[in-house]
Amino acid sequence: MAQQLWNKGFEPDQLIENFTVGQDRELDMRLARYDVQGSMAHIRMLESIGLLTREELDQLLPALQDIADSIERGEFRIEDGVEDVHSQVEFMLTARLGDVGKKIHSGRSRNDQVLVDLKLFFRDELKHLAEAVRKLFDRLQALSEEHRDKLMPAYTHLQVAMPSSFGLWFGAYAETLTDDMQLILAAYEIANQNPLGAAACAGSSFPLDREMTTELLGFARPHYNVMAAHMSRGKTERAVAAAVAAVASTLGHLAMDVTLYMCSNFGFIKFPDELTTGSSIMPHKKNPDVFEIIRGKCNRLQSLPNELTILTANLPLGYQRDLQLMKDIMFPATSQLIECLEMADFMLQHIQVKDNILDDPRYDYIFTVEDVNRLVLEEGMPFRDAYRKVGLEVQNGTYRPTRSVKHTHLGSIGNPANPQIAAKMADLLQRIK
Ligand code: ARG
Numbered sequence: 001m002a003q004q005l006w007n008k009g010f011e012p013d014q015l016i017e018n019f020t021v022g023q024d025r026e027l028d029m030r031l032a033r034y035d036v037q038g039s040m041a042h043i044r045m046l047e048s049i050g051l052l053t054r055e056e057l058d059q060l061l062p063a064l065q066d067i068a069d070s071i072e073r074g075e076f077r078i079e080d081g082v083e084d085v086h087s088q089v090e091f092m093l094t095a096r097l098g099d100v101g102k103k104i105h106s107g108r109s110r111n112d113q114v115l116v117d118l119k120l121f122f123r124d125e126l127k128h129l130a131e132a133v134r135k136l137f138d139r140l141q142a143l144s145e146e147h148r149d150k151l152m153p154a155y156t157h158l159q160v161a162m163p164s165s166f167g168l169w170f171g172a173y174a175e176t177l178t179d180d181m182q183l184i185l186a187a188y189e190i191a192n193q194n195p196l197g198a199a200a201c202a203g204s205s206f207p208l209d210r211e212m213t214t215e216l217l218g219f220a221r222p223h224y225n226v227m228a229a230h231m232s233r234g235k236t237e238r239a240v241a242a243a244v245a246a247v248a249s250t251l252g253h254l255a256m257d258v259t260l261y262m263c264s265n266f267g268f269i270k271f272p273d274e275l276t277t278g279s280s281i282m283p284h285k286k287n288p289d290v291f292e293i294i295r296g297k298c299n300r301l302q303s304l305p306n307e308l309t310i311l312t313a314n315l316p317l318g319y320q321r322d323l324q325l326m327k328d329i330m331f332p333a334t335s336q337l338i339e340c341l342e343m344a345d346f347m348l349q350h351i352q353v354k355d356n357i358l359d360d361p362r363y364d365y366i367f368t369v370e371d372v373n374r375l376v377l378e379e380g381m382p383f384r385d386a387y388r389k390v391g392l393e394v395q396n397g398t399y400r401p402t403r404s405v406k407h408t409h410l411g412s413i414g415n416p417a418n419p420q421i422a423a424k425m426a427d428l429l430q431r432i433k
Contacts, residue, residue, distance in 0.1 A: 003081055003087070005086075005090060021084070022324065022328070023327070023328055024083065024084045024324065024327070025078045025080075025082075027328065027331050028078060028085035028086075028327075029085070030121065031118070032078075032085050032089075034117040034118075034120035034121050035085045035086060035113065036071065036089060037068075038113060038116040038117060038120070039064055040061060040216075041196070041213045041217050042213060043057060043060050043064075044061075044212070044216060045208065045209050045213050045216070046106060051103070052103060052104075056100045056103065060093065060097065060104060063093055063096050063097055063101075064089075067092055067093075084110070084114075087110075090102075090105060106206060107206040108197070108199055108204070109200035111201065112195050112196055112198040112199050112200075112230075113196075114233075115196075115230070115233050116195055118237075119192070119193070119194075119195060119219070119236060122191040122236060125240070125334040126184055126240065126243070126334075126432065128338055129243070129244070129247070129337065130181065130184050130429060132341040132342060132345075133177055133180065133184065133341060134425065135342075135345050136177065136251075139345050140170045140173050140177070140348070141171065141174045141418050141422060143166070143348060144166070144168075144169075144170035144416055144418055145418060147165070147166035147167055147170065148166070148167035148416065149165065150165060150166045150167070150354075151165050151166075151358045151405060152164055152166055152357050153363055153366050154168075160362075160363055160365065160366050162369050163366055163367065163370065163405045163413065165416075166353050167413065168412075168416055171416045171417075171418055173250060173253075174425075175421045175424075177247070178424045178425045179246070180243065180246040180247045180250055181428045183239075183243040184428075185428050185431055185432055187236070187239035188431075189220070190236050191239070191240070192220040192221075193220065193221055193222060193223040194210065194217055194219035194221070194222045195222075196213045196214075197213065197222070197229075198226040198227075199226070201227070201230055202226055230317070230319060233319075233326075234315070234323060234326065237308055238305060238309070238312075240334070241304035241305045241308050241330065241333070244301055244337055245303075247341070248297075248298035248299075248301035248302050249298070249302055251298050251340055251341060251344060252295050252302070255291040255292070255344070256291075256295055258291045259288045259295070262291075268353070268357055269351055269352060269354065270351075270352040271288070271347060271351060271352065272352075273286060275347060275350055277290075290347055291344075293340075294343060298337075298340060301333060301337055304329065304333055307329050308330075311326060311329070312326070358403070359403075364400075364401045365394060366401075367401035367402060367403055367405075368390050368394060368399065368401075370402065370404065370406075371401065371402055372387050372389075372390050374404075375389065
């Protein structure tokens with residue numbers, strides 16, 4: 001039989017119950033530990049303002065701790081007929097302790113309860129994401145140093161353009177991840193504010209000590225205005241989605257480059273056979289499926305902000321049930337991205353980079369700018385004249401490249417500035433704690 005916290009003497013229709021609960025019984029499992037954490041802070045606070053006695057608190061806290069332990073052991077379940085994690089925890093307490101279990105909900109609502117759970121959940125998810133990004137960042141920086149002097153073509157319009165290096169290529173993705181980390185930090189700071197006390201929509205007439213729960217839950221500060229706290233459901237998700245989409249865009253971009261450079265027409269990089277996949281008909285194939293799946297997943301993840309925008313467009317201020325559906329969108333997303341980051345890191349650990357790519361005559365014209373610059377630097381020729389001279393040689397088929405590459409400025413082939421980039425990343429990471 002269905003049991004609702006809000007049961008007031010009639011049985012709701014089963015069809016309505018199933019439809020409105022949706023995927024919550026499954027998805028809320030990921031919120032369970034945070035729900036208990038939130039309840040522990042809430043009841044400590046209730047005792048401090050005289051809404052629970054010390055004895056009641058001493059009964060409730062160990063019972064909640066038992067539930068927390070059962071969650072960590074993987075034994076906790078949201079029973080059929082129970083709407084969500086918030087209801088399950090309250091029912092378990094009441095079943096065990098009787099009336100005292102029914103007291104914990106004073107001064108709060110499932111609306112601010114789920115908000116607290118989500119903020120604590122996203123805070124942890126963002127920490128895991130930051131850690132996975134940091135690992136890939138470290139890998140890319142190490143590869144950038146290892147292959148620092150290996151030259152490769154840079155392209156514009158997908159036409160060969162100028163000499164570049166694997167030091168720059170790997171290093172570019174590392175530095176771009178620092179920009180993405182800025183968004184992870186921004187989302188983290190938005191999530192790191194305490195909404196508890198916002199109750200159903202506009203606070204409570206109990207004298208709730210919101211500073212105390214902020215401190216107990218380790219939030220940086222309260223989300224002060226109770227209505228702003230409610231508006232943060234949706235806003236927090238959008239910030240997280242922006243961070244996820246940013247990382248996904250970097251990783252998807254990298255995956256595209258890898259598939260291109262691995263293509264036999266390029267042949268710049270390779271992976272050991274066992275990390276490639278085959279074809280059922282073409283016996284020679286060694287395909288980059290891992291990076292294709294990464295690319296596809298990352299492209300999908302970039303639609304998250306859009307999905308949330310459409311889901312929450314023009315919602316009125318205050319709780320609406322539509323908000324529940326954001327869990328369906330957001331919960332699988334961070335784990336999926338982290339899996340892609342970990343796969344990319346695993347693959348890159350085994351990447352093989354070809355030497356002397358630019359010795360191939362097909363890349364001769366890549367040195368034209370170097371030769372123009374040499375005429376300017378060594379012979380004092382005005383740039384436009386040097387450009388024309390080399391241009392005419394190319395046109396007449398008489399151009400012969402000197403093949404010397406001397407880039408020394410900050411962030412260039414000769415000075416990819418990896419330590420400075422590492423310092424940027426370290427500064428951001430120490431703020432996500
Ligand atoms: N499962 C709900 C959600 O995620 C919890 C809050 C329910 N509140 C309500 N008024 N029905 O939004």
